[in-house]
Amino acid sequence: MLIRRERPADIDAIRAVTTAAFNRPGLDGEPVETGLLEELRADPGWLPGLSFVAQADTGEVVGHVVCTRGQVGPVPALGLGPLSVVPGHQRAGVGSALMHAVLGAADALDEPLVALLGEPAYYGRFGFRPAREEGVIAPDPAWGDYFQVRLLTAHTPRARGAFGYAEPFTRL
Known part of the structure; x- marks a missing residue:
């Protein structure tokens, strides 16, 4: 398996991976x-x-992950997701490899933190913690411990307050 940056020729494959990864029985559309x-x-x-x-x-x-520009208080930050792996390759380390790659790249780019909405038992292994423990407020308080952050090397104490995702997330 190779983890690499997305190329323009990958867009259709990424669409198929994302659709397959999040497709559920009974889903219409x-x-x-x-x-x-x-x-x-x-x-x-x-x-x-x-x-x-x-x-x-x-x-x-067989998998894809992306971080987009968000912010926490006045500080630029990253929102992670979606993370997608086709069903036939799930539980084989693909998601973990993608997570390590994107977190390493974000750290190398001097980003202060990465936020996501996801299962604490899964994302905790990558150093994510409930956001409130780090002074970061979820866009929706009902998310509780499922809204998590991973602090990176360039983290600053100014990165506290309400988290805002890239605008398309607000339309979900």
Whole structure:
């Protein structure tokens, strides 16, 4: 498996990966994450250097992750997601490899923190903690411990307050 930056030729494959990863029985139409990803790509908050794919040895794109520009209080920060892995490759380390790649890249770019909405038991292994413990307020208080942050090397104590995702997230 190879983790690399997204290329323009990957867009259709990423769409298929995202749709397959978030498709659920009884879902009418495509998952909301598929449309969100397209809207994020067209948003000023899109950061091409933080969009990664997992490519299988066959050359097939089997996973994708992206961070987009957000902010916490007055400080620029990152919002992570969606993270997608096709069902046939889930629980095989693809998601973990994508997470390590995007977090390493974000740290190398001197970003202060990454925020996400997700399962604490899964994301805790990557150093994510409930955001409120770090003084970061979720866009929706009902998210509780599912709204998490990972502090990076460039973190500053000024990065406290309400978190705001890239604008397409606000339409979910």
